Amino acid sequence: MAVTVETHASLAEAARALGMDGTYLGGGTVLMRGVNAGGVQGRIVRATDPGLRMISAAGDGLRIGAGATMADILASREAEFLHPVARMIGGPQVRAMATVGGNLFAPHPYGDFAVALIASGARAELVQGGVRPVEELVRERGGVGARPPLVAAIELPRPREARAFGFLKVSRVKPKGVSVLSLAAWLPREGGRIRGTRVAWGAMGPHPLRGAGAERVLEGQALDAATIARAAQAAAEGLEPPTDALASTWYRREVAGVHLKRLLERMA
Ligand SMILES: Cc1cc2nc3c(=O)[nH]c(=O)nc-3n(C[C@H](O)[C@H](O)[C@H](O)COP(=O)(O)OP(=O)(O)OC[C@H]3O[C@@H](n4cnc5c(N)ncnc54)[C@H](O)[C@@H]3O)c2cc1C
Structure with missing residues (x-):
């Protein structure tokens, strides 16, 4: 089966385009391996919305767009407590592409960033509406090419000390x-x-x-x-x-x- 890639300007449009048979592409560091190995086929859907990479702090809280990469985390002063986590993920090329959203659904032995998010009690904002604990979403994830609910952003507290x-x-x-x-x-x-x-x-x-x-x-x-x-x-x-x-x-x-x-x- 041929693989097609569709690019959308917003995550909401990408969510609509996913339908029942599309697979969402984050940075592609895991998914593209599946494509190359022939395990992931059909329609691949991505979004270019710059808001997806935004990282912002409000009070004791932090909001990280699901499309923020490990390099984005390392460049963010607000997310400083997560620098030791992002720094340990892959090499520079991987960190430039690997997203926070994709890390939630990357298979064993990956998911180091998700470990930090679970420990901090992070919650995921879903594009379809609603907020769910990261811990729950990660527990329900399938393999590469599975279609988990689309995550728009992660909310988590920042440590006081x-x-x-x-x-x-x-x-x-x-x-x-x-x-x-x-x-x-x-x-x-x-x-x-x-x-x-x-x-x-x-x-x-x-x-x-x-x-x-x-x-x-x-x-x-x-x-x-x-x-x-x-x-x-x-x-x-x-x-x-x-x-x-x-x-x-x-x-x-x-x-x-x-x-x-x-x-x-x-x-x-
Ligand atoms: C050489 C190499 C080294 C690596 N080292 C590490 C490591 O040390 N630690 C580690 O944890 N990982 C590592 N990884 C795995 C991977 O790079 C990371 O886990 C990365 O964060 C995955 O994100 P991605 O955006 O590339 O995911 P993708 O490959 O784009 O997607 C992975 C899965 O997540 C889904 N997905 C992506 N974004 C969303 C979203 N917003 N909402 C819902 N589903 C979504 C996709 O549909 C797909 O099923 C490594 C990978 C490589 C190739």
Whole structure:
């Protein structure tokens, strides 16, 4: 079957043009591989609306257009707390094309940016209307060429203090290899205790997901050595990481606690 690409000036027009059989193209770093391999065929739809790449801050919140690239994130002062995340995604060519929207639906072991968004409690504005937690959208995603709801933008809070947000990625090839695992934590403190703990993992399941074991241990506690040790012990609870060419299920479970401990010590 032939592949056709349709370009629209706005995301709303692109959404209408998608119909039942179109596939939306973000930066194409994942999708075009599918096209080249023959797995994605038919109509591909894209939008050139410059608003899709806008990043803006209002009060404690941040709004990131779904078409913002990792390079756009790195150029944004408002999104500074996300620079360590964007910097760890691919090399410069990939970062110039890879979008925030596409990262939500990129298959394992990708999705490092989605890990950071899930940890921060981000929500996705859908073109069809409504807002949904990123965590939910990512859980429901299909494979390359699947047709998830079209995301217009992401809304998330900005951390009030630098140590409230942390991100760590483990890869075999440095600095730009794909993830053995990635990990983000959102640990706001009130009176010295963590209130509203969120921990998210990448490459530790079929999609980026919350770390319930670590969250249970950390909530309401001071981030001291004893709490960090208990969180590290609970790190892999409920996680079923896949085995792939980078690491086995056993290895990923074994090292989860070590890396969680390193991240938490940085955030203490
Ligand atoms: C060499 C290389 C290295 C890479 N390294 C990393 C890495 O280190 N970490 C990492 O996380 N990823 C990595 N990736 C994967 C990829 O580049 C990123 O995940 C990127 O963010 C995907 O975004 P994209 O815009 O290119 O997605 P696309 O390829 O355009 O799309 C991917 C999927 O998302 C859907 N989609 C895109 N935008 C939207 C939207 N707004 N709403 C709904 N659906 C949408 C598409 O329909 C498609 O199903 C790498 C890729 C390559 C080729």
